[in-house]
Amino acid sequence: MTKRLPYTLREKTRHGTIVWYFRVQDGPRTRLPGEYGSEEFMAAYRAALAGEKPQDQAKDDPRSLKWLLSQYRKSSSYLELSPATRRQRDYIFSHVLETSGSAPYSAIKRSHIVEGRERRAKTPSQAGNFLKAMRGLFKWAMESQLVDVDPTDGVKGPKRTKNEGFAAWADDDIAKYYSKWQMGTKERVWIDVLLYTGLRRGDAVLLGRQHIKDGIATIRTEKTGTEVNIPILEPLRRTLEAGPTGDMHFIVGDSGKPLAKESFGNMFRAACNAAGVKKSAHGIRKIAATRAAEAGATVAELEAMFGWSGGGMASLYTKTADRRRLALRGWGNKSGTE
Numbered sequence: 001m002t003k004r005l006p007y008t009l010r011e012k013t014r015h016g017t018i019v020w021y022f023r024v025q026d027g028p029r030t031r032l033p034g035e036y037g038s039e040e041f042m043a044a045y046r047a048a049l050a051g052e053k054p055q056d057q058a059k060d061d062p063r064s065l066k067w068l069l070s071q072y073r074k075s076s077s078y079l080e081l082s083p084a085t086r087r088q089r090d091y092i093f094s095h096v097l098e099t100s101g102s103a104p105y106s107a108i109k110r111s112h113i114v115e116g117r118e119r120r121a122k123t124p125s126q127a128g129n130f131l132k133a134m135r136g137l138f139k140w141a142m143e144s145q146l147v148d149v150d151p152t153d154g155v156k157g158p159k160r161t162k163n164e165g166f167a168a169w170a171d172d173d174i175a176k177y178y179s180k181w182q183m184g185t186k187e188r189v190w191i192d193v194l195l196y197t198g199l200r201r202g203d204a205v206l207l208g209r210q211h212i213k214d215g216i217a218t219i220r221t222e223k224t225g226t227e228v229n230i231p232i233l234e235p236l237r238r239t240l241e242a243g244p245t246g247d248m249h250f251i252v253g254d255s256g257k258p259l260a261k262e263s264f265g266n267m268f269r270a271a272c273n274a275a276g277v278k279k280s281a282h283g284i285r286k287i288a289a290t291r292a293a294e295a296g297a298t299v300a301e302l303e304a305m306f307g308w309s310g311g312g313m314a315s316l317y318t319k320t321a322d323r324r325r326l327a328l329r330g331w332g333n334k335s336g337t338e
Contacts, residue, residue, distance in 0.1 A: 005045060008032070017079050017086075022048035035087060065108065066101040068141060069093055077140040084202060084223045089133040096134075105141070110151045117158060127158040168286035173277045180275035184242045186252060187271040190264070193250050194281055196236035198288040198305060199228075201268070201281045202261040208248040228305065 004010075009021040009029070020032040022045060030048045034040030060067035072078050078086065096116070100108075113134055120127035135152040142150050174195070181187035193204050202222045211217045217230040232240075240250060249258035253267065268281050292305060 007049070008045070010036075013079065018083075035090070061102070063104045063106065064101065065103050065105040066097055068105040068146065069097065069101075069137065071144075071146075072137050072140050075140055075144075077136065077143075081136075082223050082225055088129060089136065092130050092133045093137075106147060108151050110153070110155060113151050113155050117155065121158060124158040131155060131157055167279050167283050168290060169277070169279055169283045170287070173279060174287070176277055177272065177275045181271065183239060184244075186244050186254075187268075189239055189243065189245055190251055190268055190271065191284065192236050192239040194284040195288055196233050197230050198285055198292075199230075200285060201265055204281075205249065205251050205259050205261050205264050207250055208246065209250075210248060230305070 007022050007024050009023055011019050011021065013019060018036075020036055020041065021029040022032055023029045030044070032041050032044045032048070034044075060070060078089075081089070100112075113131070116134070117127045117131055120130055131152065135150075138147060138150045138152050141147045174191075177191055178188070181191070193199070193207060194201070197204065197207065197217065199207065199219070200221070200223060203219060206222075207217060207219060211219050212232060215232050217232060218227060219230075220227045244252060244256065246252045246256060246258060251259060251264060253259050253263070259267065265281055272279060289305075
């Protein structure tokens with residue numbers, strides 16, 4: 001939505017969470033649940049607009065999974081998650097509630113969690129996200145002494161196939177895209193912002209001149225809340241000067257207005273298809289990390305550059321780069337032998 005709904009108030013909690021209320025003039029405030037514009041939000045908004053009272057009389061059964069989830073969403077464990085993670089988990093929980101919302105949460109067993117994972121097994125990433133969401137819920141429930149047993153304990157995550165994930169771009173892909181989208185097009189701005197910052201699309205669409213000082217872009221990532229510092233390299237500087245861009249957002253659409261990450265993802269994929277590149281925005285982040293690793297970036301440097309933590313993801317790129325360097329060096333040493 002581009003225009004705010006009448007009588008809606010936006011507030012930020014001490015945890016950094018955005019919450020919405022309905023209020024007419026000096027009347028009472030009514031909390032509007034869910035993400036702004038979601039079905040849950042709009043249903044509550046329409047009810048408040050019609051003068052209906054919140055459905056206090058229809059309180060959730062305190063023994064039900066629906067009640068447990070409602071309490072979890074008020075907890076610091078949930079509110080401290082990044083906005084992107086909360087949206088992802090809310091989507092998963094909405095499906096769980098459709099099938100099991102009225103079930104007693106104390107009756108949920110390990111077998112039920114396994115069944116939920118298996119129903120999503122054809123898409124391992126969905127199965128993995130389901131398991132993470134339920135683990136987060138029951139870990140909090142255990143800490144809050146609402147359950148004695150964590151039904152997710154010991155449930156293994158789905159096995160990922162080797163070819164799963166977003167395909168990394170290659171130098172040939174970049175060349176094909178550049179050939180189609182010349183300097184001075186918004187599509188060229190799109191790819192160079194992604195390529196020379198390494199940002200995820202949700203952060204890339206927010207990046208603008210307000211983030212840059214002394215040639216360094218500083219932005220806190222949506223997914224992890226980590227602050228990253230990115231030098232504006234010469235190729236990106238030239239692209240931004242050629243535009244078109246907005247002042248507060250470098251990535252813009254046909255009208256020059258900023259784009260939501262979902263809209264940008266769809267439009268960027270269309271631009272890739274037009275250039276004959278059947279890949280996604282996330283794959284550019286991979287080639288950016290690969291180039292940095294092959295240039296000798298350490299694990300710590302990669303984590304600082306891309307907002308990672310824990311060493312796992314950065315190590316994957318450095319190990320791959322090291323293996324390539326060692327292989328080429330080894331073959332070079334053997335070039336004069338039989």
